Amino acid sequence: MDDGPHGRRRNPVLCPAMTPALEISGLVKTYQSVFGKPRAAIDRLDMLVEPGQIHGFLGPNGSGKSTTLKTLLGLLRADGGEMRILGEPVPRQQARVAPRVGAIVEAPAFFGNFTGYKTLSLLAKAGGVPKQRIGVVLDQVGLADRAEDPIRSYSLGMRQRLAVASALLKDPELLILDEPNNGLDPAGVREMRDLLRAQADRGMTVLISSHILAEIQQICDSVTIISRGRTVAAGPVSQVLAVADKGAYRVRVEDHHRAAQILTDAGAHVSIAGDHLVVHDLADPAWVSHALGVNDLWVRELAPVAQLEDAFLSLTGGGPGRGAFRPVDDSDWSREEGA
Amino acid sequence: MNAAGLTQLFAAEWSRLFSRRVTLIALVLIGTLLVLLTFGFTLTRSTPTATEIELAKTNAASAGEVWDRKGDRCSKVQSGLENAEPNESFPRGCDYGPRPTPESLLTYGFSFHRQWPSLYTTAAIVLAVAGFVLGASFVGVEWSSGGMASLLLWAPRRGAVLGAKLLAACAGMGLISVVYLGLWTAAFMGVAAGSGTVSQMTADEFGSLLLTGVRVVALALAGTALGFSIASLGRHTSTALGVGVAYLMIYELGAVVLFSVVETVDYSQKYRLSSYIAAWLTKDFTFDADAGPCRTGCVPEAATGFSGSWQQGGLVIAAVVAILVTAAFVAMRRRDAR
Numbered sequence: 001m002d003d004g005p006h007g008r009r010r011n012p013v014l015c016p017a018m019t020p021a022l023e024i025s026g027l028v029k030t031y032q033s034v035f036g037k038p039r040a041a042i043d044r045l046d047m048l049v050e051p052g053q054i055h056g057f058l059g060p061n062g063s064g065k066s067t068t069l070k071t072l073l074g075l076l077r078a079d080g081g082e083m084r085i086l087g088e089p090v091p092r093q094q095a096r097v098a099p100r101v102g103a104i105v106e107a108p109a110f111f112g113n114f115t116g117y118k119t120l121s122l123l124a125k126a127g128g129v130p131k132q133r134i135g136v137v138l139d140q141v142g143l144a145d146r147a148e149d150p151i152r153s154y155s156l157g158m159r160q161r162l163a164v165a166s167a168l169l170k171d172p173e174l175l176i177l178d179e180p181n182n183g184l185d186p187a188g189v190r191e192m193r194d195l196l197r198a199q200a201d202r203g204m205t206v207l208i209s210s211h212i213l214a215e216i217q218q219i220c221d222s223v224t225i226i227s228r229g230r231t232v233a234a235g236p237v238s239q240v241l242a243v244a245d246k247g248a249y250r251v252r253v254e255d256h257h258r259a260a261q262i263l264t265d266a267g268a269h270v271s272i273a274g275d276h277l278v279v280h281d282l283a284d285p286a287w288v289s290h291a292l293g294v295n296d297l298w299v300r301e302l303a304p305v306a307q308l309e310d311a312f313l314s315l316t317g318g319g320p321g322r323g324a325f326r327p328v329d330d331s332d333w334s335r336e337e338g339a
Numbered sequence: 340m341n342a343a344g345l346t347q348l349f350a351a352e353w354s355r356l357f358s359r360r361v362t363l364i365a366l367v368l369i370g371t372l373l374v375l376l377t378f379g380f381t382l383t384r385s386t387p388t389a390t391e392i393e394l395a396k397t398n399a400a401s402a403g404e405v406w407d408r409k410g411d412r413c414s415k416v417q418s419g420l421e422n423a424e425p426n427e428s429f430p431r432g433c434d435y436g437p438r439p440t441p442e443s444l445l446t447y448g449f450s451f452h453r454q455w456p457s458l459y460t461t462a463a464i465v466l467a468v469a470g471f472v473l474g475a476s477f478v479g480v481e482w483s484s485g486g487m488a489s490l491l492l493w494a495p496r497r498g499a500v501l502g503a504k505l506l507a508a509c510a511g512m513g514l515i516s517v518v519y520l521g522l523w524t525a526a527f528m529g530v531a532a533g534s535g536t537v538s539q540m541t542a543d544e545f546g547s548l549l550l551t552g553v554r555v556v557a558l559a560l561a562g563t564a565l566g567f568s569i570a571s572l573g574r575h576t577s578t579a580l581g582v583g584v585a586y587l588m589i590y591e592l593g594a595v596v597l598f599s600v601v602e603t604v605d606y607s608q609k610y611r612l613s614s615y616i617a618a619w620l621t622k623d624f625t626f627d628a629d630a631g632p633c634r635t636g637c638v639p640e641a642a643t644g645f646s647g648s649w650q651q652g653g654l655v656i657a658a659v660v661a662i663l664v665t666a667a668f669v670a671m672r673r674r675d676a677r
Contacts, residue, residue, distance in 0.1 A: 074495045075488050075676040094495040103492050109485035113360050122358075126351035127493045128344070166489070 019087040021174050021205035022049035022072070028080035029064075029071050029229075041067040043229040044081070049207055049222070051173075054200045056220035056237075057209040064229040065209045069105050069178055074098075086173055099127065102172035104180070108163030112152030116143055116162050119151065120169060129169055137165040140195060156183030164192070168199070175199060178209045193219050249285050251277040251292075252301035259297050266291050276301070345503060348494055352507035361476045362511070365469050369519060372465060377526040380449055381533065387445050395441040402439035409435055442539060451531035452539040455524075455548055460620055462523050463555040467562035467616075470512045471583060474567035477508045479576030488676050501571065501671045505664070508567050509560050516559040520552050554619055554649065561660050568663035572670055586612075612659065618652030 029042040042064045049055040059065045070076045072083055074094040083090050088097040110119055120134045138144045141161040151159065160183045167175055180196075181189050189212075196206050196219060210216050216223060216237075223240055225233040233240045253259045256277050263270045268288075269280040279288055289299050356362055387395070413433035415421040423429070437443070442450050481487040481504075494500050531537040540548075570579035594607035608614045618624035 070488075070676075073492055075491060077675060091495070098493065098495050101492075105488065105492070106485065109489060111359070111484075111486075114358060118358060122351050122355050123489075123493060125354060126348050126490065128347045170493075 019051070020048055020084070021051040021053075021086060022047065022055075022207060023084040024048075024068070024072065024081065025083075026081035027068065027071065027078055027083065029067055029076060030079050041229055042071065042078075045226060045229060046231045047224045047234065049205060049224075051205050052200060052203055053221040054196060054206040054208065054219055056216035056223040057207055057226075058211075058213065058216060058223055059226040063226050065226065066106055066178060067229075068226070069103070069176060069209060073101070073103055073105065073176070075105070099170055100173045101176065102167035102170050102174070103176040103178075104163040104167050105176075105178045107182075108159060108166070110151045110159060110162065113150055115148050115150055116154070116165075117147040119162065120166060123166055123169055127170060133169055133171065137168045140168060141165045142191060157185060157188050160184060161188070161192075164195070173204060175204055175206045177206070179211065180208060181210060181212055181215060189215060248304065249279050249282050249288065250301060250303050251279055251288055251299060253277070253292060253297050253299055255297065258295075259292055262295050262297070263288065263291060344494070345499060348499060348503035349507055352503050353511065356477060356507050356511045359477070361480075362473060365473055366515065369465055369469055373519070373523055373526060376461075377530055380527065380530045391445065392441065395444045398444050399439050399441040402444070406435055406438050440539075449531055450539075451528055451537045452544065455527070456551070456621065458523070458527055459520075459548075459551050459555055462520055463558050463616075463620055466512075466516045466519065466555060466559035470516070470559040470561075470563035471566035471579070473512060474505075474508045474563035474565070475570035475579030475583075476566075476576045478504055478567050479570035479574070479579060482571065482574035483576065491676055497671045497676070498668060501668060505564065505567055509563050512559055512563040513556060516556040520555060524548070524552070551620070554653075557653075558616065558619060558656070561656050564660045564664055568660075568667040571667040572663070612656070615652040615655040619649050619656060620652075622649045624652070 024045060024047040027042050027045040028040070030038045030040050032038050045064065045068060047057075047068070057065055057068075067076060071078050072085065072090065074091045077091070085097045086100055090097060114122075116138065117134060120137070121131065123129070124131060124134055135144065135147075138147050141164050143158060143161055143165060146154065146158065151162070154162065160180065164177065164180055167177065175196075177196075180192055184192060193215065196208070200206055208216065208220065220237055222236045223234065224231055225240065250273075251259065251263075252275070256272060256275065260270045260272055260277055263277070263279060268282070268291075271278050271280070282288065285302055288302060292299055410433055412421070413429045413435075416423050416429060417433060442453055478487075478501075481490070487500075490500055491497065528537055566579045566583070569582050570576050573579065573582070591611055591613055594611060595605065598605040598607060614624060
């Protein structure tokens, strides 16, 4: 078990999840406007992240993800609700909890003429982190060879990795990353996934806000999906998928046109999707095997088609919240919807 | 946040200040200005000849007699020993300016004794403007780029973060000012020793020079704090630069133009920061509205009330700085750091 420089690492096996890494209850954030009416960005949002997990935070543009993270991290002031990070109430104990939390929010900002090493060394100096950590995190994100190059020569992906390195610098117990895969190529995405998984295996809790749903489904243990500033689904990925699963199954057989005819004649709702069938509203998938088997058609694949993307789109209404591409929504939508 | 935390923050900000391109460019620019001025004075100023010095001494002696007579007459009228003639006027406080000296009449030769006040005023303007820009840029770019938000993720105590930044900016500008003023003084004393005159600099003069230097550095710090505060309030470097330029162009120059057009005494002087900066630097600033000569037959008054003392100038500058710095800290604590 790696204790890290601060010796705070908790062994999730010896000390199974007791205090949630993150708790948000009834969070409210309203943006005041001098000339216009106040606009609600977050409306009684709840979120729970267990320690040692990789937790996905999903929502359409303008749904309040970044606002939630910024409020949680003390950059914005909440108008209501309670938040706890690693058991500490925030923002009251923000200063106490800050050394235990690494975060990047929105696009990382760097000075182009500073080197990667210089950038991290300034943060390390401000936070009292040993200089040795700089080399460690640069190595972790694959920037050790470019550490002495000015940041203006970095690609978008390299800047993103530098941002992640800055978040890892404190060797935090909770890592909060807003769109960490922005600008990364496929190899970079895989490296990032391996990096985050390795951190989680060491006991670090990781919260990722992302739009790459397949990536979230692949890496996360649990998710929270929000829409229009409210939680619409939360829990283990499998549980959220189950909620969205309408009983649709993918079926592969040798002659899928004949299979479609047989299943349709038997009363199933079937559609052909390229080289396979999709059978909808299926209560018992074994019925498909039986129905085709008695007609000498042998099933090669029978699998639920529900993906996180399906769940996301069905739960959030398939698009951005009201006020798309704006950080907030109109304040009165919640009242309109009887919330 | 404990003392160690504050020290860490200050050390990081100090390091950031001197790693920034804007700081390095400012150092190069003001260094270049010093070199150009020194070079220019070296080329254009010459040591007066013995004949010219003798002529200046003769002229100074006769001008000095006139100066003495005027002062004596004014004092007698003021004390009631003599009556003023019709059409006779006197300056307030019988202030006829400094008594003419041979050196003051050798205006084409470079005299450190005569010219250091104006050279220090030039240095003060250069350093105050440089401080304003550096201070504004130091915090403004952090706000506009999102760097401030990143820093607050490391150190959530907002007052401490802004304080460490302000302290680093002021300490850095203070160091730059002291070094620059030292080089400035040495350079012009070198010019005077080489192709002009450095004579008549008594111990008192050097003491005055030192105190003026302290006030120049203080003005540079005030400029830094002002630029820093306005940029922090506006959360952008350009806010401070815009406010600074607008103030100079619309308020300061606008008032001068307005009062010159209407051909009256410039009553706005009392409400312009430049008046108090002049008082702070030169110690003898007098408002036009208060400085009208005592006309026909009246008794000249001794200077009373505000006569441009450096203390009063300093108080006004300090008050302006204090108000803006306080506003910046209050805004930092209360507003969202988006």
